[in-house]
Amino acid sequence: MNTFLTLGQFIVENQKDFPYAKGELSRLLADIGIAAKIVHKKVNKAGLVAIFGDAGSINIQGEGQKKLDVFADEQFIQALTSGGECCVVASEEHEEAIYIPAKNASQAKYIVCIDPLDGSSNIDVNVSVGTIFSIYRRQVQEGVARLADILQTGDQQVAAGYIIYGSSTMLVYTTGNGVNGFTLDPSIGEFCLSHPKMQIPTTGTIYSINEGNYSKFPEAVKKYIKYCQEVDEATNRPYAARYIGSMVADVHRNLIQGGIFLYPSTLSYPQGKLRLLYECNPLAWIMEQAGGRATDGKQRILSLKPSSLHARTPIFLGSKDMVAQFEKIAQQLEDGE
Ligand SMILES: O=P(O)(O)OC[C@H]1O[C@](O)(COP(=O)(O)O)[C@@H](O)[C@@H]1O
Ligand SMILES: [Mg+2]
Numbered sequence: 402m403n404t405f406l407t408l409g410q411f412i413v414e415n416q417k418d419f420p421y422a423k424g425e426l427s428r429l430l431a432d433i434g435i436a437a438k439i440v441h442k443k444v445n446k447a448g449l450v451a452i453f454g455d456a457g458s459i460n461i462q463g464e465g466q467k468k469l470d471v472f473a474d475e476q477f478i479q480a481l482t483s484g485g486e487c488c489v490v491a492s493e494e495h496e497e498a499i500y501i502p503a504k505n506a507s508q509a510k511y512i513v514c515i516d517p518l519d520g521s522s523n524i525d526v527n528v529s530v531g532t533i534f535s536i537y538r539r540q541v542q543e544g545v546a547r548l549a550d551i552l553q554t555g556d557q558q559v560a561a562g563y564i565i566y567g568s569s570t571m572l573v574y575t576t577g578n579g580v581n582g583f584t585l586d587p588s589i590g591e592f593c594l595s596h597p598k599m600q601i602p603t604t605g606t607i608y609s610i611n612e613g614n615y616s617k618f619p620e621a622v623k624k625y626i627k628y629c630q631e632v633d634e635a636t637n638r639p640y641a642a643r644y645i646g647s648m649v650a651d652v653h654r655n656l657i658q659g660g661i662f663l664y665p666s667t668l669s670y671p672q673g674k675l676r677l678l679y680e681c682n683p684l685a686w687i688m689e690q691a692g693g694r695a696t697d698g699k700q701r702i703l704s705l706k707p708s709s710l711h712a713r714t715p716i717f718l719g720s721k722d723m724v725a726q727f728e729k730i731a732q733q734l735e736d737g738e
């Protein structure tokens with residue numbers, strides 16, 4: 402007997418979360434859930450169904466695409482196109498936004514920004530990967546959707562979340578009323594509420610950063626790393642260094658255990674590597690809704706105005722006391738202390 406609330410039952414019970422939506426947003430989330438189940442099946446059999454390896458193509462980012470990148474992208478775009486609630490998709494895997502023709506008289510209201518497969522470098526080595534999504538409503542309802550409808554600040558999101566394909570497959574999302582986590586029960590093919598009202602610990606002892614880039618980090622980041630490594634019993638230091646190389650997996654671990662994830666500007670990525678629209682904004686909103694913080698080192702990630710679909714930003718997010726400590730060290734450096 403399944404004693405957990407399914408995603409569909411939860412959405413019905415929480416219709417108050419979408420007062421303006423009259424069912425469309427919940428249908429959109431269900432569409433995302435369908436594609437996630439299809440990708441889950443592929444990821445779980447990756448070694449057996451030749452979904453490993455390079456697709457032999459290059460995406461807009463100039464990065465080699467993995468077969469699973471392309472497969473996941475196709476599945477989410479297919480689900481969003483046939484669902485009828487989405488009017489435009491901005492995907493990591495496509496240079497331009499994909500405008501979806503109206504299925505019927507009413508023009509769909511929602512915009513979805515998506516990283517179909519996050520953590521691509523980990524696909525072939527059986528390490529957790531994910532999908533990240535961010536949902537906006539069109540500001541102006543008449544006429545066709547425009548680029549301006551997509552380039553909204555993170556504070557204007559109406560829903561955001563991620564799927565992590567790990568030891569279990571989980572869907573974690575927010576609509577601005579807290580964060581809830583659903584674990585896929587393959588025996589019934591449903592996402593079931595397993596982590597209600599998720600809250601990140603206010604502090605932690607895990608810092609997550611690719612220290613291979615250390616020599617090119619900004620001074621404040623170097624100083625913070627040294628702070629994490631100092632011995633100080635009172636503040637449980639040295640912290641533990643954990644870096645999975647899949648943003649979703651690193652952020653999900655911190656959401657549950659506490660910690661900070663840092664992806665600063667580097668030599669290869671002077672603006673930071675991670676994309677504002679479909680990686681940083683959704684995960685920043687999840688963090689804030691779970692009691693954490695997310696900044697670019699100067700201001701809240703959610704207040705940043707996107708300059709383009711694939712704009713990048715440095716990002717520091719996680720337990721609020723740890724982000725505050727990083728900002729304190731950065732400020733002291735700036736003040737010449
Ligand atoms: O290998 P690096 O430079 O540390 O970058 C790792 C980061 O790159 C990413 O894989 C980028 O995302 P994609 O895999 O979607 O391109 C993040 O998931 C991860 O946090
Ligand atoms: Mg990514």
Ligand SMILES: [Mg+2]
Binds near residue numbers: 516519
């Ligand atoms: Mg990706």
